[in-house]
Amino acid sequence: MSETPAYALELKALRKSFGKTEIIRDTNLAVMPGERVAIIGPNGAGKSTLFNLISGRFGPTSGQILLKGRRIDGLTPYEINRLGLARSFQITNIFGRLSVFENLRCGLLWSMGYRYAFWKFLADLKDANERAEQLLAMIRLEPKRDTLAINLTYAEQRALEIGITIAGGADVVLLDEPTAGMSKSETRRFVELIREVTVGKTLLTVEHDMSVVFGLADKIAVLVYGEVIAFDVPEAVRGSQRVQEAYLGSMDREGAAS
Amino acid sequence: MEATVARPAEVARRAGAVPAARWLVWGAFAVVLLVAPLLFPSSLGRSMLSQVGIAIVACLSYNILLGQGGMLSFGHAVYTGLGTFVAVHALLGIGNGTLPIPVSLIPLVGGVAGMFFAVLLGYVTTKKAGTPFAMITLGIGELVTAMALMVPEFFGGEGGISANRTAGKPFLGITYGPQIQVYYLLAVYTFACTAAMYAFTRTPLGRMLNAVRDNPERVEFIGYSTQRVRYFSFVIAGFFAGIAGGMYALNFEIATAEVVGAGRSGAYLLFTFLGGATFFFGPIIGGVLMVLGIGLFSELTKAWQLYLGLIFMFMVMYAPGGIASLIMMNLRVAAHRKLHRLWGWYALLTAGALVMLAGSAALIELVYHLQLGATSGPTLQYVGMTLDIGAASSWLGALAVAAIGLALFEFVRRRFALAWGRIQSEIETTMTFKEPS
Numbered sequence: 001m002s003e004t005p006a007y008a009l010e011l012k013a014l015r016k017s018f019g020k021t022e023i024i025r026d027t028n029l030a031v032m033p034g035e036r037v038a039i040i041g042p043n044g045a046g047k048s049t050l051f052n053l054i055s056g057r058f059g060p061t062s063g064q065i066l067l068k069g070r071r072i073d074g075l076t077p078y079e080i081n082r083l084g085l086a087r088s089f090q091i092t093n094i095f096g097r098l099s100v101f102e103n104l105r106c107g108l109l110w111s112m113g114y115r116y117a118f119w120k121f122l123a124d125l126k127d128a129n130e131r132a133e134q135l136l137a138m139i140r141l142e143p144k145r146d147t148l149a150i151n152l153t154y155a156e157q158r159a160l161e162i163g164i165t166i167a168g169g170a171d172v173v174l175l176d177e178p179t180a181g182m183s184k185s186e187t188r189r190f191v192e193l194i195r196e197v198t199v200g201k202t203l204l205t206v207e208h209d210m211s212v213v214f215g216l217a218d219k220i221a222v223l224v225y226g227e228v229i230a231f232d233v234p235e236a237v238r239g240s241q242r243v244q245e246a247y248l249g250s251m252d253r254e255g256a257a258s
Numbered sequence: 259m260e261a262t263v264a265r266p267a268e269v270a271r272r273a274g275a276v277p278a279a280r281w282l283v284w285g286a287f288a289v290v291l292l293v294a295p296l297l298f299p300s301s302l303g304r305s306m307l308s309q310v311g312i313a314i315v316a317c318l319s320y321n322i323l324l325g326q327g328g329m330l331s332f333g334h335a336v337y338t339g340l341g342t343f344v345a346v347h348a349l350l351g352i353g354n355g356t357l358p359i360p361v362s363l364i365p366l367v368g369g370v371a372g373m374f375f376a377v378l379l380g381y382v383t384t385k386k387a388g389t390p391f392a393m394i395t396l397g398i399g400e401l402v403t404a405m406a407l408m409v410p411e412f413f414g415g416e417g418g419i420s421a422n423r424t425a426g427k428p429f430l431g432i433t434y435g436p437q438i439q440v441y442y443l444l445a446v447y448t449f450a451c452t453a454a455m456y457a458f459t460r461t462p463l464g465r466m467l468n469a470v471r472d473n474p475e476r477v478e479f480i481g482y483s484t485q486r487v488r489y490f491s492f493v494i495a496g497f498f499a500g501i502a503g504g505m506y507a508l509n510f511e512i513a514t515a516e517v518v519g520a521g522r523s524g525a526y527l528l529f530t531f532l533g534g535a536t537f538f539f540g541p542i543i544g545g546v547l548m549v550l551g552i553g554l555f556s557e558l559t560k561a562w563q564l565y566l567g568l569i570f571m572f573m574v575m576y577a578p579g580g581i582a583s584l585i586m587m588n589l590r591v592a593a594h595r596k597l598h599r600l601w602g603w604y605a606l607l608t609a610g611a612l613v614m615l616a617g618s619a620a621l622i623e624l625v626y627h628l629q630l631g632a633t634s635g636p637t638l639q640y641v642g643m644t645l646d647i648g649a650a651s652s653w654l655g656a657l658a659v660a661a662i663g664l665a666l667f668e669f670v671r672r673r674f675a676l677a678w679g680r681i682q683s684e685i686e687t688t689m690t691f692k693e694p695s
Contacts, residue, residue, distance in 0.1 A: 055479060077478040087479055095472040098465075106469045109462050110481030116490050118463040125462070168480055 007066065008033040008172050008202035009054070009085075014063035016046075016053055016226075023049045025226040027063070031219075033171070036203040037231075038217035040210075046226040047206040048090060051176050054204075055087040056080040067172060082110065086170035090177045090206075092157045094164060096150035100141050103149050103160055105132040107167030132167070138197050139163040155186050159193065166197050173198055175205040179212055191216055214238075222246070284453070291445040295438055304437045305509075306549055311441075311448035312505045314545035317533065318455050319498035320526040325535030326459060327491050328471030329384075330392045333399030334526045337496040339518030340375045340402070341368030341503025343413060346421045346513040353425035361426035361434055365447050365504035372500015376493045384488040387474055391488075399520050406515035418514030421507070434508070444505050451498055456538055458494060467491045525552070528570055534582025543581050561626045565619075594688065596681050603674040610667030617660025620645060624656060 009031040016024040023046045031037050039047050052058045054065055056077040065073040072080050095103050105128060112128050114120065122128070136142050139159045144152060149160060158178065165173060178194060179187045191212050194205075207213045213220060213234070220237040222230040224246045230237050237243055291311075295304050316338050323329040345368035351357030352364075359367070383394045406413040413419070423434045432439050458464045466487050469477050474484040507513060516522065525548060533544025555562040577584055591597045620640055627638045628647045636648045645652040 076483070078481050078483050081479055081481040089476075093473060093476045095469045095476065097472050098468055102465065102468075106465060106477075107480045109466065114462040116463045116466070116486060118458055118461045118490070118494065120462060121457070121460050122462060122465055123460065164476070164480065 006069075007031060008035070008068060009204070010064075010066040010069075011050075011054070012064040012066070014050075014053065014065065015061045016049060016058065017061050023226050024053065024060070027223075027226065027228050029221060029228055029231060031202055031204065033068075033202055034200060036198075036216060036218045037205070037221055038213040038219075039204060039206050039221045039223055040208075040213055041223035045223045047223055048176060049226075050223065051087060051174050051204075051206060054080075055085065055174060078110075081168065081170065084170045085172045085174070086165045086168055087174035088161050088165040088176055088178060090180055092154075092161050094149045094157060094160050097148060099146045099148055100152070100160055101132055101136060101145045104135045104163050104167050105129070107164040108132060108135070108169070111168035111170075135163050135167055139193065155182060155190070158182065158190065162194065162197060166201075170201075172202045173204070175203065177206050177208065179207070179209055187212060287452070288449060291449055294445075295441050301437055304441050306553055308437065308441045308444050308505075308509045309549045309553065310546050311444040312502050312509060312545075313529070313548040314448055314542050315451045315498060315505065316502035316526055317530045317541035317545040317548065318452060318538075319495045319502060320530045321535055321538075321541040322455065322458070322467070322491055322495040322498070324527070324530055325537075325540065326464065326471065327467045327488060329387065329488065329492070330527070331383075331395040331523070332392055332520065332527065333395035333397075333402075333523050334495075334499060335518050335520070335522035336379065336395075336399055336402045337372040337376055337499035338503040338506065338526075339406075339513070339522065341372040341500030342507045342513040342517045343406075343419070343503075344368060344371035344500075345504035345507035346419050346511070347412075349421035349423060349425060349507060349511070350419070353422055360429060361423060361508070362429075362432075362443055364423075364508050365444075365501045368504020368507060369497045369501035372503060373493055373497035376496020376499075380489055380492040380496060384485060384492050387470075387484065387488065395523075396520075399518075399523055402518050403515060403520065406518055413515060414513070416515070418512055418516075420512040423508050423511050440508055444509065447501060447505055451501055452542070455498055459538055463487065463490055463494075528566070532570065532573055532580055534580025534584075536579045537582035537586060540580050540582030547581075559623065559626075560630065561622050564622060564626075590685065591681055594681075594685050596684070599677065599681065600674075603670065603677060606670045607667065607674060610663060610670050612663070614660060614663025614667050616641070617656050617658070617663050620656035621653075621660060624652060 007030045009029070011027050011029040014024055014027040015022065027046075027050065039050065041047050049058070053060050053073075056072065056075050056079070060073050063073070064071055067080065067083055067085055070083065072083060072085070075083075095106060098106065105122065108128060108131055109115075112125070112131070114125060114128065136145055139162060141152075141156060141159060141163070144156060149157065152160060158181075162175065162178060165175070175194065179190050182190060187209060194203075195216065203216075205212075205216065207216070217234060219232060220230070220234050221228050222237060222243050229246055230240050230243045232240070294307050298304060298307060316334075319337075320331070320334045323331050323334070345364050348357055348359070348367040349361070349364055352359065352361060379398050383391060383398060386394060407415065423440065426434070434440050434443070466477065466482055469482075470484045470487045477484050477487065503517070506517065529544035529548040529551070530541045531544070532547055533542065534540025551562070551566055555565065559565070573580060579587075588597065588600075591600065623638060623640055624645055624647055627645075637644050637646050639645075645656070
């Protein structure tokens with residue numbers, strides 16, 4: 001048994017190119033266990049690509065990704081998930097023709113060791129069913145327990161998306177724009193929900209809404225043109241001249257324009 | 259289109275809440291299997307009933323792929339058919355004394371064979387999903403069909419291989435000579451396989467197969483390899499397909515290249531779809547239709563495949579959930595006590611459809627007679643009438659009846675669709691009100 005690695009997630013000199021275009025260039029990031037990190041940056045900065053690299057959707061062109069001290073670059077998404085990393089998607093990614101309860105139960109079957117079992121009845125898996133009911137309560141979808149996921153409202157689908165993500169009990173959680181497309185009041189409630197369900201977990205979020213970023217994150221990583229130009233506590237990032245120039249200023253202009 | 263969205267989860271939950279209802283359904287299924295040969299005592303009746311059992315197992319196994327896994331296979335007959343071949347060889351082995359097993363285990367031999375080939379060929383097939391999957395199944399189907407003619411030592415060439423099911427030692431007077439004995443053996447297998455395949459839908463692998471169908475990408479991010487889920491399920495489907503093949507071997511005592519062919523694979527797809535792939539029991543209806551369609555329909559008319567194609571087309575267009583979903587949607591309406599408002603519409607729809615059918619069927623029969631049956635004279639008998647391929651009145655009359663039927667049907671259908679939509683939205687409203695309680 002090796003000593004506990006200091007970092008929950010570590011990116012070392014990470015690079016990713018699609019053809020000649022370099023989307024992620026020399027990104028370094030080290031996240032401590034239990035930290036909540038918001039990744040911000042202008043459109044096209046590579047935030048989603050970064051998530052796709054970490055979660056194994058794409059392999060990096062070069063560099064390393066370490067999860068709890070273990071290299072995960074080049075592994076498949078399911079192998080990475082089994083090592084304790086889960087992610088949500090910007091575009092809702094749920095099982096449309098299964099009920100809300102079934103969605104959550106699917107999310108936790110592997111982690112509870114049921115794997116590809118075809119010799120056990122789902123109804124007999126007491127622990128899995130109890131846990132799924134708990135999750136249902138956590139994301140406040142109990143009244144919709146048996147509704148098909150496809151028939152949920154948008155906000156409910158977003159909540160289910162988070163529910164499936166945390167179902168497997170991964171201790172590193174990546175949320176890709178969890179509040180995208182929500183109203184102000186929905187967003188406020190949703191941030192509260194995210195905070196609740198990710199207690200004690202290492203959290204990385206991609207977020208555009210600055211109120212969410214400053215409300216949720218312990219630290220902020222600013223990604224501009226594939227590079228992390230700042231990684232610090234919110235106050236320090238807000239005060240950083242470099243970030244102001246590179247990003248927050250442009251963000252203000254974007255806001256004014258829209 | 260809201261109406262056609264199936265709600266298996268809701269139905270399943272209701273069934274789970276009322277286990278008594280489940281026992282009732284399974285009990286009824288057993289009773290039907292038990293008394294069916296008493297209702298159809300003719301040898302044709304019993305032979306067809308045996309075939310129904312085989313078709314049910316085959317279609318249910320196919321639906322593990324199609325309905326539960328979203329895998330459109332064009333080569334399912336490979337696994338039923340190879341099961342048949344191996345089972346016939348096993349039967350020969352029993353006959354010459356080299357294989358010391360009872361004849362009643364022959365379907366299981368087929369099952370093991372089906373599973374073996376699914377393990378072998380399915381590994382390649384399930385590497386891909388979607389269109390590539392369909393293409394690979396098509397390719398493997400062609401490959402095996404070609405093999406069947408190239409390796410006569412095993413497949414028996416054009417004539418196939420045959421065996422004798424009475425070869426084993428009689429057990430408690432059971433020789434499997436009389437069709438009724440075969441029927442009851444096949445009925446036991448039908449019941450057991452149906453129960454086992456239903457059980458599969460309620461296991462972790464069975465549920466993850468649904469998840470893979472709905473959203474394969476997400477499955478990869480919750481710890482599952484979609485490929486493995488597809489592969490393991492494919493092997494299970496292959497096992498039950500092989501059992502159906504073994505049952506076929508017992509029933510017909512012969513295996514020809516046709517049993518692994520694309521025609522049979524297509525029939526599994528077509529009838530599973532007609533029965534309804536979105537519900538577990540859909541393929542059971544499909545299996546019954548398959549035997550009735552191929553066995554009886556072909557007696558009625560030479561153009562039966564054309565009619566079958568038309569029915570299939572209409573189903574795909576108007577009721578993509580198959581007959582099972584039509585039943586379930588109407589049961590839902592009935593559960594809300596609104597079905598009485600639809601009876602009138604159904605009567606009118608049926609009337610329109612019958613008129614349309616009468617006209618278009620006359621046209622089809624005329625064309626068929628013109629092309630294929632003209633040597634037997636210019637006239638043909640059609641529901642008590644004599645039609646003449648040389649007479650304009652026959653053609654025009656048929657055309658007129660078909661056109662009137664179509665107009666009538668379309669007129670009624672549009673108004674029915676509105677009434678149906680109204681009822682569905684009423685039901686949705688009452689359900690939304692109830693849900694928070």
